[in-house]
Amino acid sequence: xxxxxxxxxxxxxxQAQHLVVFTGAGVSAESGIPTxxxxxxxxxxxxxxxxxxxxxxxxxxxxxxWGWYESRRLQLQGKEPNPAHHALANLASQVPRxxxxxxxxxxxxxxxxxxxVIHLHGDLQSPRCSVxxxxxxxxxxxxxxxxxxxxxxxxxxxxxxQCNSPIRPxxxxxxxxxxxxxxxxxxxxxxxxxxxxxxxxxGVVQPAALIPDVAAQQGAYVIHINPEPNHGQYPEATHxxxxxxxxxxxxxxxxxx
Ligand code: BJW
Ligand code: ZN
Numbered sequence: 697x698x699x700x701x702x703x704x705x706x707x708x709x710x711q712a713q714h715l716v717v718f719t720g721a722g723v724s725a726e727s728g729i730p731t732x733x734x735x736x737x738x739x740x741x742x743x744x745x746x747x748x749x750x751x752x753x754x755x756x757x758x759x760x761x762w763g764w765y766e767s768r769r770l771q772l773q774g775k776e777p778n779p780a781h782h783a784l785a786n787l788a789s790q791v792p793r794x795x796x797x798x799x800x801x802x803x804x805x806x807x808x809x810x811x812x813v814i815h816l817h818g819d820l821q822s823p824r825c826s827v828x829x830x831x832x833x834x835x836x837x838x839x840x841x842x843x844x845x846x847x848x849x850x851x852x853x854x855x856x857x858q859c860n861s862p863i864r865p866x867x868x869x870x871x872x873x874x875x876x877x878x879x880x881x882x883x884x885x886x887x888x889x890x891x892x893x894x895x896x897x898x899g900v901v902q903p904a905a906l907i908p909d910v911a912a913q914q915g916a917y918v919i920h921i922n923p924e925p926n927h928g929q930y931p932e933a934t935h936x937x938x939x940x941x942x943x944x945x946x947x948x949x950x951x952x953x
Contacts, residue, residue: 701936702943706950708917712891714793717784718907722896722922724804726778726941729771733898749869754826758862763851765865766838769820772802780895780940781808783948790952795885799897799904801867814878814885816904822866825856832856832863874903886910894933895921896940908933921947 709715721731732740739745747753747760754761777785785808788794797814798805803821805813823832832838832854841851853862868874882904886892892911899905908930912918918933920926921943926935936943 698936698938698943701934702947702950705919705934705936706947708891708919709791709893709947709951712791712889712917714795714885714889714891715787715791716795716797716885716889716892716907716911716916717787718886718892718894718897718904719784719796719798719800719805720895720897720899721800723780723784723798723940724775724778724800724802725896726780726939727775727802727804729775729802729804731896733900745870749867750871751869752871754862754864754869758864759850759852762853762862762865763849765820765867766851767849769865770839772820775802775804777804777808778941780944781805781810783944784895785809787948790948795881795889797882797885797907799901814882816868816874816878816882818865818867818875820865820867823863824866825859825861826864827861828856828859830856830858879903882907883910886916887914889916892916892918893921894918895944897922899930 725731731738735741748764781804784796784805788810795814796805796810797816799817801818801820803819824830834854838854853864855861856863886907887910889911892908894908908918912932918930919936920930920933921936921938921940923937923939925937
């Protein structure tokens with residue numbers, strides 16, 4: 697079944713002129729970074745996002761929220777890109793044009809060698825002031841404090857050198873707008889591509905989830921890669937069932953090898 701789907705998709709990939717790759721937490725799962733909604737292991741299976749991933753949660757309990765994000769930032773520093781990240785980085789030199797859009801807050805695409813990655817939901821490594829948005833400059837101090845304290849527990853956030861307000865994680869929480877330039881670039885690319893490859897996302901978080909629909913509506917070919925079966929949510933797309941770290945290298949090798 698997968699063999700058949702890969703066989704079917706490899707010429708489509710080989711002929712693509714503008715490829716958009718749209719990734720979610722599943723692309724980093726094989727690097728040991730938990731997804732959000734996988735049963736038992738997903739972050740939102742273990743924690744209520746309303747306690748950790750909203751502006752109101754940070755206002756209510758900044759130490760809880762900051763400590764949780766710092767432990768995730770530290771965990772990320774010990775992880776490595778997996779074969780899916782590497783296959784996508786290699787793809788950039790095989791197709792005439794590639795736009796990589798991610799919902800992920802990790803930097804594993806960049807560490808695999810991808811450039812110009814559009815981060816729709818921000819970035820764990822870029823804390824900023826919660827009031828004036830000034831980037832937090834003392835990153836090395838942060839690493840020391842976090843290494844000493846963070847175990848997923850509470851940590852008082854540092855304060856902004858400009859306005860003395862608490863520093864917050866550089867990610868997009870529920871109820872917040874996505875970075876305008878990133879959002880615009882992502883929708884423009886989806887509106888112009890001829891192939892969209894969606895990898896490891898549940899496709900439930902708006903407005904990002906509209907990106908494959910925009911591509912499909914303007915006539916692009918859409919391929920989803922996910923270990924879960926397609927339950928009919930994407931009737932217009934081709935589904936390749938399997939892990940990104942296995943399917944992507946195979947698909948790229950079949951198309952260009
Ligand atoms: C593998 C694999 C392997 C596993 N290989 N695959 C009611 C209706 C509609 C919309 C709303 C609503 N109420 C509120 C909203 C808006 C809200 C929203 O969409 N909510 C829905 C969940 C209901 N959206 C927002 O608030 C956004 N802002 C916004 O809309 O502003 C305007 C507005 C505000 C309020 C109301 C209305 C309008 C902001 C969204 C910000 C999302 N932030 C997070 C957290 C980031 C920080 C952090 O890291 O903590 O972003 S939530 C989380 O979900 C994270 C992710 O980027 C995002 C998407 O998740 P993703 O990547 O798809 O992961 P999973 O876990 O869901 O899926 C993983 C997939 O991988 C699975 O399918 C697995 O099978 C697969 N997989 N192993 C390949 N090896
Ligand atoms: Zn400030």
